[in-house]
Amino acid sequence: MPLDIGDQTIALCNVAGELHALEGTCPHAGGPLGEGALHGTTLVCPWHAWEFDCRTGVNDFDPDVSVATFPVKIEAGEILIEIP
Numbered sequence: 001m002p003l004d005i006g007d008q009t010i011a012l013c014n015v016a017g018e019l020h021a022l023e024g025t026c027p028h029a030g031g032p033l034g035e036g037a038l039h040g041t042t043l044v045c046p047w048h049a050w051e052f053d054c055r056t057g058v059n060d061f062d063p064d065v066s067v068a069t070f071p072v073k074i075e076a077g078e079i080l081i082e083i084p
């Protein structure tokens with residue numbers, strides 16, 4: 001699920017009820033990661049299918065490529081994402 005928070009785009013993933021938030025812009029060519037398919041813990045970019053672990057933000061093919069991840073918690077029914 002894509003979220004726009006300020007000037008930041010976030011991809012929010014729900015893995016078996018556990019939420020993970022990561023940078024929503026793919027480092028390959030700027031694809032919208034939040035619109036990608038989620039297979040287990042793997043988020044697949046909808047443009048050219050680069051894959052990222054939504055828990056770590058690390059690309060499955062090249063561990064030197066990653067997107068930022070952000071802490072998420074739920075308080076009083078609200079999803080809180082800590083963005084630096």
Ligand code: FES
Pocket residue numbers: 026027028029030031045046047048049050
């Ligand atoms: S823009 Fe994401 S794989 Fe190309």
